[in-house]
Each structure stands twice: as C-alpha cells, then as structure tokens.
Amino acid sequence: MSGLAGSRGSGVDLGLRADVKLRRGSLDLDVALDVAPGQVLAVLGPNGAGKTTLIRAIAGLAELDSGSVMVRDEVWEAPRDGVFVPPADRAVGLVYQDYRLFPHLTVLDNVAFGPRARGASRAESRRRAGLMIERLGLSETAARRPGEISGGQAQRVALARALAAEPSVLLLDEPMSALDARTRIEIRSVLREVLAQFRGPTVLVVHDPLEAMILADRILVVENGHAVQSGSPSAVARRPATEYVASLVGLNLYRGTLVDARSHRVDLVGGGSLIAAGRGPTDTGISALGAGSAVLVAVRPASIAVHTHKPEHGSVRNVWAGRVVGLDLLADRVRLDVDGEIDAAVDITAAAMVDLGLTEGASVWLSVKATDVVAYAAP
C-alpha cells in the first residue's frame, strides 16, 4: 500500500474506524473509536484530555505515531504501512471551536470555499453554497463578512461551510462552547436537525454532558488521553465509570468491594459500607457478581435524606453521620457537601434547609434506602 486514498476494500460502508495513538508534549493519546454511518459519537472529557487532538488526528492535522484511521473502505492513515492521506484529500467536515471563518470572504464565499477547493466551478460552488446557506437560515447574511455577523450566525456559517464540502465524516470540536446560553439552545436544535440528516459518521467533542445526551447516540469518555467509558448516554449517566463522569452527571460515586453477595453489602475504599439493592431497568444488579468483586456504587444526591438526629426504628438500611462543609444554593435546590464516614453531595429543598436549621459546620445524619444505591461491576 502506498499513500493513496483509494486503497479500496470490500466496498461496504463501515463508517469511521480510528485507532489513534500519538504523543504531543505531555499528552499520551491512545483512543480507539468506531462510528457507524449516520451515528453520532460524543467525546466527553475534561480539559487537556486529548479530545481536540483526537479530532485533529482524524482530520490529518495531527499525525499518528501508530494505529490507523479508516473511513468507508478507504485507509486514510496507517503509519505502519506508510499511508498518510493529507488533510486536503480527506473528505472531512471539521467545525472548529473558534469557527475559523475566512475574514476576507463573504459568508457565501466562505461556504462556497469547500466545493471550489474540490474542483467545482465558481458558479456551481456558489449555487451549492446558496442552498446550504438557505437550509441553515443564513440567507440574509450571505453578502456579509464574518466580522459583521453574530456568534450564533458564525457558528451556523461554520456548519454550513463544513457541510457544503460534502464530507464523508463530520467532526465537531466543542461547537457551542463560544456561545451564550440563549444562542446555545437555538444552535442545539439546528445541530440536532443537521446531525439527523447527515448520512456519514459524526464525532462531536463536547464539554457539557447535557449536550452529549441530547445530540449523541453514543458517548465516549476520554480522560488523560485514554477512553475510560463508552456506551449509550443513559448507560453512561446511570453507571458512571469514573469520578469525572459521575460529577458531570451529578452522581455520588464510590469504589468498593462486594463483601456479601446476598446482603448486597459493599465496603467502600474510603471507609464505610453501603447496602446496594438498586438496579436499573435493564440491569442485573450485582446478584451475578461474586463476593470480593470490585464494584462501583452510584447514589443520586436527591435520594439521600438529611436528619439532625440519628434516625431510628426505620426501614432505611444505610445511615451514617457527617458534618456539613459546604452549602451551595442552586436554581431549584440546595446542594450540601457533607464530610463523614462516607463523603456525599446531598440535594435538599431550600425549605428543608430552613426547617432543619442547617448551616456550615452543622452535624447531621444521612440516610439512603438500599434500593436507591446502585452498584455495578467496576470496568
């Protein structure tokens, strides 16, 4: 195989399959992903995890050390075989975080840039750009330059420009991070529509888990250059594999060991133990696991109850003492930070906080029903 885009295989559209291995400074990226045609994969992760580099690698802007990038039945990159298709010859549509619109061209010419660069005539390029601009509701901005349009419009122009080039793969790098909350909601629905109509595979880097849930079919969580979890949005939300994911989806997460498979008792790594009898609709719970298995335990902050005295004579199985170290007034509730035998974030109503007279430093008792404690095998 030499460096050709057309190393054809079976002719079956396999979507995007990438095995990205590269080092850049302190980043050691090693992530494999597989996105079927029409599917949207959201890549979620903290800053510096390597999400943007992953997208750049697929586009050919960051060269792999090893691994491969394959799209449809074409090999775009395979260092071992000496294959490297330059960025201009990969049919990707990359929407950059900072849009990167050409400041000297009008909106129409920005969108026409891709077709023109790939060999269409000026008239044909403009015709295609015009259609795309209309589709994204940008007709009135067509003659303006990027400096004369709003952030939301610039985002849509960036999207239109990427789509007008008729890419086989769509790559979106935090497409909404530079927008204010209102515009974000508007762009989110535009994006949903565009992604639903796009027939190729899409990789979407996002910071906000909510956006991942709304826009993606699957979520891949990347931390420190490595994939730590992958699955459907609901699976990731219900069973976070790391503290980062748990904090994103707003769950308390504990590591522990299943001590007794019959009573569902889990001893936690940080001390304390919880009885975990909860299970999701499709879960088998931990019944299938043997004693001694490493498990993760997730507890929703709202399912933890707060008491000023030790609750007795109740059915609640999990009770422990703690001290309030932080009070956070959220929009519709109060988030308590409680240190104790088991540290936990607890959500209560503002009324409850006032009734209980909770302040920072207050001693409290926490309780949670065993059925609200979900344990699952640690990945």
Place this chain on the structure above:
Amino acid sequence: MRLAVPAAVAVAFLVVPLIGLLVRAPWTRLGELLAETAAVDALRLSLLTATSATVLSLVFGVPLAYVLARSRSVLGRILRALVTLPLVLPPVVGGVALLLAFGRRGVAGQYLDLWFGVSLPFTTMGVVLAETFVAMPFLVVSVEGALRTADHGLAEAAATLGSQPFDTFRRVTLPLILPSIGAGSVLCWARALGEFGATITFAGNRPGVTQTMPLAVYQAFQTSPDAAIALSLVLLLVSITVLALLREWWLRPGGAR
C-alpha cells in the same frame, strides 16, 4: 517630563534640515535649474528603476518570505541571517560585491558575458539589480513578519475543506497579508528610490542610463549647489507623497478589504 527635552532635540534635528532646504531653495529659478540638470531624465530613470526593483522584490521576495516563515530548521535561521544582511551592509560594499559577482570578470558575470553576451555593470539593468539587492530585504522582512503572525488556523481550515497548499496560499494567506505586502512594497520602493552607494559603485553615473536622482543631486552639488537643492526638493516631494500613501494604507480599517 524628563523625556520632553531629548524628544524636542530629536524633532529639531530631524526637521531643521528640511526647513533649511525649503528656506534656501532658489524658488524663482526652479524650472530653469531643473531643466539644465536634466532632472526629468533622472527622475524618469529613478521611478522606472525603483518600480522595477520593487516588482522583482515582490516576485522573488514574497515566496522567499513564505519559505523563511515556514522554516523552523537551523538552515532556515542561517538563510534568514544571510537574506537580511543587505539591511545592515553599507550599500557601497554591496556595490563592490555585486561587481565581483556580476561584473564582466565576476564569479557569475563572466559566464553571463560568455554564454549570453550580457553585461550588467554600468547599464540600467545594473541599476535595477543594485536597488533590488539593497531594497528587497525590507520587503522580505515585513512580509515574513506578517506571515509568522498570520493565523495558521485559517490555513488549516482551508486544508480540511480540500484546499491544496498552493491554493490555500493564493486564496487565504495572500489576501490576509496584503496590507503588509503593500506596506513592505512602499518601504522597498522608497529605499530603492534613495539608493546611492551600490548604484554608483556597480552601475556608475551615466546621465540618462544609470544616473538616478540621488546621483544627479550628488553630481550637481559639486558644480551648482542651487541645482542640487532644486533636485532635492523634487525628491522631497516624492517622499512626502509616498509617506501620505503609506499612512493611508496603515490607517485603512480592516486591512485587506
């Protein structure tokens, strides 16, 4: 306010000579003096050679600036030092060097003569070469600076849209650095217009062929100072016009629009 005094001294130092030129100018005999010094020929030659030198600098200097801006290697750094050497080299030395290279017996000149029958010294083409040698680095340095600070992200965006490197340069990079190319060209042209040392050494002082305005001023000064003043006024006028154009360019909002 401790800076005000030296600043005032600097202003006086720069402005007083110009005032001197204007005060002592033989205003009444200006036309007559310009006619007898063949000022029109010299001015025409000056404008022609300075413009040719600028065009040569653009054609070869902009690609050179691109290569220099892109290079991160040791070779690139050495190349950059060599290319900018004429900026600090006394022009007379440049003229001697040009003579040794392109003179009739020069390192390259002997073959030009032998193979093509071309001899550059003491010709108008020689003037253009001398001016290009001295002035091109001004253009290269200013364009290279612009290319270095130009947004590489836009070139990447063009690449992911399917644009090949040369097309990206032509359709994205070049339009974005156009203001710097403009400013660099004006600087280059002004430097070429005032070029004296390299020109007189390499091309001589032949009226109508290699005698540009600065050479004409110098020669007139030996015999008729008033004529030299008259010629100087013409050059001053040209310089002021250039400065006005340059300011216009710099003050234009948005640069390359």
